[in-house]
Amino acid sequence: MPTSPLPRLNLRNLMLAMAIFSVVITLCNSFYATYEVQRTLLINNTLEANRVYAAKLAEVTESFIQSTRQQLAYSAGQLVTSMEDEAALMAEARRLHHQSDSFNSVVVVNADGVIVATSPDTLQVKGLRLSSASARQSLEAKKPLITDPFVSPSGNYIVSLSHPVFAANGDYLGYIAGTIYLQQNNILSRLLGRHYYQDGSYLYVVDRHRTLIYHPEPSRIGERISGNPAIDEVLQGREYAHKVVNSRGIDMLAGFAPVSSTGWGIVAQRPKAATLAGINEHLLRVILKSIPVGLLTLAGIWLSALFISRPLWQLATSARVMNRQSAQADIAGVPSWYFEAAQLKRAIVRGIGLLNDRINKLHTDSHTDALTGLFNRRGMQQVLDNHEQEQIPFSVIALDIDHFKRVNDNFGHDIGDQVIQTLAKVMQAQARRGDILCRSGGEEFMIFLPGTSAEHAREMAERLRRRVAVTAMAEVGHITVSLGVAHWPDTGATIGQVLKLADQALYQAKGNGRNLVVLARPDQGAAH
Ligand SMILES: Nc1nc2c(ncn2[C@@H]2O[C@H](COP(=O)(O)OP(=O)(O)OP(=O)(O)O)[C@@H](O)[C@H]2O)c(=O)[nH]1
Known part of the structure; x- marks a missing residue:
C-alpha cells in the first residue's frame, strides 16, 4: 500500500515553532520592560534633578534678595539726614547703583511721592510725582517691599525693591528703591539666564500672582500663567516636580521651587523628548548585543528539538511501513532515551509482535487441516x-x-x-x-x-x-x-x-x- 506523503507539521517543527515563539515573546517582553524601566528612571531622575536645580536657584535668588535688602537698608540709613539735600541724594543713588550690579536703576522718592533723585540721571523722571497705584505700592507700604511688576514712569516694565526712610523721630521721609527692568538685561537674567541649555531646557520665574517676571523669551515677560496646578503648589511655598505641557504644547519635565521672601516661584524644565532622546539608541544597542546570545539560544533549542523529537520521529517513520518484514527489528533498534518514547516503542514492538503472531496463526490455520493438523x-x-x-x-x-x-x-x-x-x-x-x-x-x-x-x-x-x-x-x-x-x-x-x-x-x-x-x-x- 503506498504511504501518504509526510505532513509538514511534525513534533520537531512544532517544538521549534513553540520555542522560537517563546524566545521572541520573552525577548520582546524584556526589551519592553527594559525600555519602560529606563524611561521611568530617566523621567523620575530628570524631574528630581529639575526640582533640586530649581531649589538651588531659588536659594541663589533668595541670597541675592537678602543682599540687596541689606544694601537698600544701608542706603536708607544714609539718607535719613539728607532727604532735603539733592546732591547728597543723587550721590547716594549713584553710589548704590554703581556699587553693585543688582539694579538697573535706583530712585529716591520723598514722602509726597515725588522722585527726588535717580541713577542713572538720564532717566528724566526726577521731579515726577508717582500717580499710579502700582507705582505707589512702596510709598503706601512704608516698609521694605518687593513690588508687583508695573510700568514705571520712565516706561520700563519693572519690579522695585524698596526700603523706607524714617527720621529719628519716626516720621516717614520717603524711600529708596532699586529697580529691575524685567524686559532688559537684568540681574535675574544674569543669575538665571546662563542656565539656558541647547536641548530645550530653560528656567522661568513667576511672581506671586503667576505673572512671568523672568523668561528666556523676553516677549513673554508679564504674561499670566494659568492652568498650571504645579505653579499653585510652588506659590504656596512647596517644592514640586511634575510633568507639564508648556505653552507650545511640548511635554516638559518641570521642577518648581519657591523664593519664600518674595513669593516668587522658580521653574526649571526640560523637554520630555530631550530626556528620552537616547533611550531608543540605548534599546537598539541592547537588542544588538542580545542577538548573538539569542541566535545561540535558538540554535541550542533547534538541536534540542531535534534530539528530543528524534526517537518519536524514528518510531513514527518506522510505524508508517509496519507491513515491512524488518519493521519490528527497525522499531526495536530506535534509541529511545526517555520515558514516553521508550514506552511507545515497547507498545509498538509488542503490538507488531502480537499482530505477527496473529497473522502467523491465521496463516497456519488457513494452511492446516483442523482435524489432523496436517497441511490442507x-x-x-x-x-x-x-x-x-x-x-x-x-x-x-x-x-x-x-x-x-x-x-x-x-x-x-x-x-x-x-x-x-x-x-x-x-x-x-x-x-x-x-x-x-x-x-x-x-x-x-x-x-x-x-x-x-x-x-x-x-x-x-x-x-x-x-x-x-x-x-x-x-x-x-x-x-x-x-x-x-x-x-x-x-x-x-x-x-x-x-x-x-x-x-x-x-x-x-x-x-x-x-x-x-x-x-x-x-x-x-x-x-x-
Ligand atoms: N468421518 C468422515 N468421513 C468422511 C470425511 N470426508 C469424507 N468422508 C467420507 O468418506 C467416504 C468416501 O467414500 P467413497 O469416496 O465412496 O469411497 P470408499 O467408501 O472409501 O471406497 P473406496 O475409496 O472405493 O475404497 C464418504 O462416505 C464420505 O462421506 C470426513 O472428514 N470424516
Missing part, C-alpha cells in the same frame, strides 16, 4: 509452489482409505473422524524429517518426499501400507489403504501431471483390489 489443500499448494520455484525434485504418495464409507456407515461419522486422525498419526510416525504430509480431501492424503527417488518412495508407501494394516483403530478394528506413487520430474514434466499420475496409480491400486501400492510410470502407466 492450500498448504499443499504452497509446498508445491516452493518446490517448483526452487526446483527440488520430490516423490509423491497419494493415499486413500479403502471402503471408508463403510466405516462411517457402520460406526458413525465421529468414529470415522477418529480413524482419519489415527491414520494421520501413523503417517507422521512413518514420515522422515523433511517429508510433508497433507490431507488433500475427505479420506485422501498426499505425502511429499523431497529429494527421494520414486523407488524409495514406493518402499516408504509399502511400509506405510503395512503399518496401517496392522494398526488397531478404535471400535473399527483394522483398515487398509491404497497408495499411488509418482516422482517429479521423473514421472511427469509438470507437478500437475505428476499429481495426476499419482492419483491414477492410486485408482489403479483400488482397481487392483485395494491395500496396494502402485508406482506410476513415466509412460503414463503404473506398476505394482
